[in-house]
Amino acid sequence: MILLGRFFQKAKPIEEPDIENSVTDESFLLDIFSPDSIEEGANYLRLGGNYVRTLAVSHFSNQVEAGFLEKLHTMSSNVSVIHHIEPTPSHEMVKALNRAVIEYKTRLQEPRLRPVDQIKLENDLQDAEILLQNLIDGSSEMFVEHMLVHIQADSLDKLNSITHQIKTQMSKSIKLLTPHFRMLEAFQSVLPVRSHKIPEMTYRNFDSESISSLFPFDECEIVSEKGIIKGKNLKTNSIVLVDHDELLxxxxxxxxxxxxxxxxxxxxxxxxxxxxxxxxxxxxxxxxxxxxxxxxxxxxxKISPMNDNVINPFEIMNATIATDEAGLPLEASLLHQKISRLKTMFTLMYKDLKEQQVAMALLEKVLVEVYRDKGITWDTNFKSKQSSDYPIMKDLYGKIDLLMHTEEQYTPLAGFYQVLYPYVEGSYSKAFNGITNVDLSNDxxxxxxxxxxxxxxxxxxxxxxxxxxxxxxxxxxxxxxxxxxxxxxxxxxxxxxxxxxxxxxxxxxxxxxxxxxxxxxxxxxxxxxxxxxxxxxxxxxxxxxxxxxxxxxxxxxxxxxxxxxxxxxxxxxxxxxxxxxxxxxxxxxxxxxxxxxxxxxxxxxxxxxxxxxxxxxxxxxxxxxx
CATH class of the missing domain: 3.40.50.300 (P-loop containing nucleotide triphosphate hydrolases)
Structure with a gap:
């Protein structure tokens, strides 16, 4: 019991430490984050007990669409995708595209052009003309883009296996190069310090439409900064963390x-x-x-015919009428709300009651009288009311019995009266007939x-x-x-x-x-x-x-x-x-x-x-x- 209590200690609000104030020695902070040793191989790094490799993306397929990097983003291995993106003036690109359009048109006039080359040139010409038109219109901008793929594993064999998997799965979309003997520079390029050490291996021009295809809109992760852990992402092995406070x-x-x-x-x-x-x-x-x-x-x-836990359906807990987000009351009065709910509950007890319009109307009259007998009307102030001040199921049962014997108009309630018996004097009475004795103080x-x-x-x-x-x-x-x-x-x-x-x-x-x-x-x-x-x-x-x-x-x-x-x-x-x-x-x-x-x-x-x-x-x- 004590052990379980320690496992499930509820969170207490604490002040988050201020790193800037608690760590004054910059070298000490670096020592905490740095691995105990670094070994540079020809095509990998060993950082402490981990092995890492950074691959450079040197070429993209001409036909890229949103989500084409999905396989990369959803790999269950420890793989990160890093982008260095900078805007660049478009006038130089306009000049280059102008020359390219002229060249493509000239080559298309060659008499012995193979069909396969003709199709490729026509596609390239179409792409160049569209981009040129967008740049001239000002509807697109140009960017210099550098993309790196960073892989981590706990062994060199596993690192090589993941690398092979990535190159195989992504071969149709991107060309990946391993920066031999420059792995430390490549690793430094993936750190969040805005420094790219191997730009010549990754330099590419993108317009705004094309570069949008690189962003992980397809990335299947749900991770908030704080919240409730829902489980593990089956595709990426990361946690699924949801902050319900931030949702609608x-x-x-x-x-x-x-x-x-x-x-x-x-x-x-x-x-x-x-x-x-x-x-x-x-x-x-x-x-x-x-x-x-x-x-x-x-x-x-336990709500049971065998114990004494009772929630009195007739009790009105609220002292004021609840309002919605706009501040408007949800009901005309608390008694009106309670009678409406009771009528619903009674239709669950007696299935035929819902279709008996006369019986429903008579039942409402009886309910009003039952509450009136306890001094409760449409205008009652409920702030001072206790659980013992409300009628119970027995009061309704007795009132219906009395009215059916004194006023003929109440005979349509005879069927409901019979169904009510188990809830008042029969096997269900312990759960429904009595004053509320349930304590809601526990959380x-x-x-x-x-x-x-x-x-x-x-x-x-x-x-x-x-x-x-x-x-x-x-x-x-x-x-x-x-x-x-x-x-x-x-x-x-x-x-x-x-x-x-x-x-x-x-x-x-x-x-x-x-x-x-x-x-x-x-x-x-x-x-x-x-x-x-x-x-x-x-x-x-x-x-x-x-x-x-x-x-x-x-x-x-x-x-x-x-x-x-x-x-x-x-x-x-x-x-x-x-x-x-x-x-x-x-x-x-x-x-x-x-x-x-x-x-x-x-x-x-x-x-x-x-x-x-x-x-x-x-x-x-x-x-x-x-």
Missing amino acids: NRNEVVIATSGGGKSTYLFGDIMRRWMQGTTIRIVDPKGEFGEKARKLGGEWI LIVFDLFDLRNEGDLQQVAMYNILTFLWDDVTMDKKKVHQIFVDEAHILSDPKNPLAMEFLASMYKLIRSFSGGVTSATQQVGDFLSAVEGSRNYGEAVILNSVTKLYLPMVQEEMNSIRERTSESFSEEEERLLVIQDADKHQNAGKGIYVVGSKKVHLQVELTPAELKLWDYAWYERKYGV
């Missing part, structure tokens, strides 16, 4: 098949956000996170719904009740950063009654205004996307309002559902990574596509040793042999 919102969605690595990812993300000071709330239908949270000092709340709380797994629609009702409770908690304090994790979010989705999923979608839309975010996860994407009302798909709305998304291994049917019902698209390569057969499930677990806005990376979900030890000790023992 903190919302995320995780989609996978069973055994695809969803829960492992959620646990790692929960731990890392929590350690950075985020208040964490977890809705846990599978019962996977409670015990782990308790070991870390968190709160494990790591798990709401465990595992004991409700075999209780029909009860999990859906409980999950919705918890989410309305947590939403009120979030909106009461804008200073705290909250992240609400909703595992198995498809439980909320029902094609016949989309109201619960609509509430989740509204949380995704509004929670940004309250310094919070929601992470939903599902292993049944078809069900998740089934809550549709008119042209509105609330599962898709959740995905659309998530800046970050993680797609883990899934079967073809699930991929088809995503493609057909959402705006998300995947390349053939991405689909090959995601779509699996059952036999490949274990091998591909934790490998997926992580999306941040318009950027995508191939991700491997990984836990630190301390996280893995807490999450799955048997797995930890197998992996680390302890």
